[in-house]
Amino acid sequence: MVSKITPIVTDIKVLRQVSRKTSVKEVEKKNLVEMIKLALRTGWVQGYGLAAIQIGIPIRAAWFWYVDSKKQRQECLLINPVIVEKKELVIVPGEGCLSIPNKVFTAKRYNQIIYESNGQRFAAEGKEAQIIQHEVDHMNGILITDRVYKSPTVGRNDPCPCGSGKKYKKCCLGKEE
Numbered sequence: 001m002v003s004k005i006t007p008i009v010t011d012i013k014v015l016r017q018v019s020r021k022t023s024v025k026e027v028e029k030k031n032l033v034e035m036i037k038l039a040l041r042t043g044w045v046q047g048y049g050l051a052a053i054q055i056g057i058p059i060r061a062a063w064f065w066y067v068d069s070k071k072q073r074q075e076c077l078l079i080n081p082v083i084v085e086k087k088e089l090v091i092v093p094g095e096g097c098l099s100i101p102n103k104v105f106t107a108k109r110y111n112q113i114i115y116e117s118n119g120q121r122f123a124a125e126g127k128e129a130q131i132i133q134h135e136v137d138h139m140n141g142i143l144i145t146d147r148v149y150k151s152p153t154v155g156r157n158d159p160c161p162c163g164s165g166k167k168y169k170k171c172c173l174g175k176e177e
Contacts, residue, residue: 019138
C-alpha cells in the first residue's frame with residue numbers, strides 16, 4: 001500500500017528525460033498503478049492517466065482510463081509501449097496535460113493507431129488513441145507543447161479560408177476591420 005501521494009511533476013527538465021525500459025515485475029514492485037491513481041487526485045483537472053515520468057519515475061510505463069464505445073470504463077497499463085502504425089491525422093482541441101497546469105492546447109494526433117505494449121499488439125482509436133499517444137510522448141521526453149497545432153497564417157492576397165474563392169482582404173479580413 002502506498003502511504004503518501006507523489007506529486008505530479010511539472011519540472012520541464014525532468015519531463016524531457018527519455019524513460020528506460022521496464023518490466024511487469026518492476027512496475028508491480030514499485031506499486032506504480034496505485035501511485036499513479038493517487039497522484040491523479042492532485043491534478044488541476046481530472047486526468048485520464050499519467051506516465052511514470054510524471055511522478056518522477058523514468059520508466060516506460062503508464063496507466064490510464066477511458067470510456068469505450070459501449071460507455072464502459074476501461075483501464076489500461078502500458079509497459080514499454082511502441083506505436084507501430086498511425087492513421088488519420090486529426091486536430092484535437094482542448095487537450096491538457098497534468099504536468100502543465102491550467103493550460104489546454106489544440107494538438108495534432110492520429111485517430112487510429114496500432115501499438116505494442118508488454119510484447120502484445122493492440123489497436124486503438126479516438127480518445128483511447130489520443131491518450132496513448134500522449135503518454136508515449138511523455139516516455140520519449142515529448143510534451144504536448146511539441147504537438148501544438150498552429151493554423152497556417154493567411155496573407156491579405158491569399159484565398160480566403162472561408163472557401164468563398166475571394167481574396168482574404170476582399171472577404172473575411174474586410175469584415176474584421
